[in-house]
Amino acid sequence: MEPKKAPLARPQPGEYAPYYDKYISLVPGDDALGALEAQRLLTLQLFAAHSERDGNFRYAPDKWTVKEVMGHINDCERIFAYRALCIARGDKGELPGFEQDDYVRAGGFKDRTLAGLGEEFAHIRNATIALFRSLDKEAWQRRGVANKNEVSVRALAFIVAGHELHHRLILDERYFPAIPRA
Numbered sequence: 001m002e003p004k005k006a007p008l009a010r011p012q013p014g015e016y017a018p019y020y021d022k023y024i025s026l027v028p029g030d031d032a033l034g035a036l037e038a039q040r041l042l043t044l045q046l047f048a049a050h051s052e053r054d055g056n057f058r059y060a061p062d063k064w065t066v067k068e069v070m071g072h073i074n075d076c077e078r079i080f081a082y083r084a085l086c087i088a089r090g091d092k093g094e095l096p097g098f099e100q101d102d103y104v105r106a107g108g109f110k111d112r113t114l115a116g117l118g119e120e121f122a123h124i125r126n127a128t129i130a131l132f133r134s135l136d137k138e139a140w141q142r143r144g145v146a147n148k149n150e151v152s153v154r155a156l157a158f159i160v161a162g163h164e165l166h167h168r169l170i171l172d173e174r175y176f177p178a179i180p181r182a
Contacts, residue, residue: 008032008140011155015143023162024155026169032157033132039164040125043073046168047118050176055114059178064104066175070117071109072100073167074124077160081128084156087144088135097147132157 009030016024027035047070055067064072083095109117135153143152151159 008154011152011158015152016155016159017149017151020155020159023166024158026162026165027158032161033129035161036125036129036132039161040122043164043168044118044122046171047114050114052114054179056110057175057179059174065110066171067109067112067114067117068104068107069167069171070114070121071107071112072104073164074117074120075103075107076163077124077128080156080160080163081131083146083151084153085131087142088139088153090142091144095144095146128160
């Protein structure tokens with residue numbers, strides 16, 4: 001891996017839609033790349049500690065299964081990384097939004113294994129880290145429009161890290177403690 005070429009700092013309000021503050025605020029410190037790297041191992045360990053039966057668990061009838069949460073994390077990381085790539089490369093086109101529930105419904109995650117979704121996460125996260133590591137100082141500062149809101153590449157790195165952490169916390173607090181044990 002190439003060393004990062006630009007020091008990171010937390011994104012400032014105005015670099016992202018206020019909605020994303022709930023994710024960005026979860027990321028400790030000023031180094032989104034460090035957070036992304038640390039999360040890779042923590043998330044893989046979390047999913048390796050659970051069975052395929054656990055993957056089909058939902059803590060309420062209207063909630064996603066564990067596998068659907070993992071699929072959602074994977075889908076969103078791909079989308080946020082794509083947005084970062086487009087904006088970092090100077091693409092001036094407006095990037096579309098997406099409906100997360102439609103993506104989960106169409107994702108076919110119930111037919112996947114939890115282990116397979118974890119492996120996919122590892123590959124996606126490695127690609128995301130490689131992308132962010134490749135950026136120079138100017139690319140980190142670039143801004144574009146995604147889902148009708150201005151966002152910086154720097155903010156997208158924090159959004160990726162915070163989004164994963166948000167869902168990992170929900171899994172730890174609401175899902176895994178509620179799984180019935182035989």
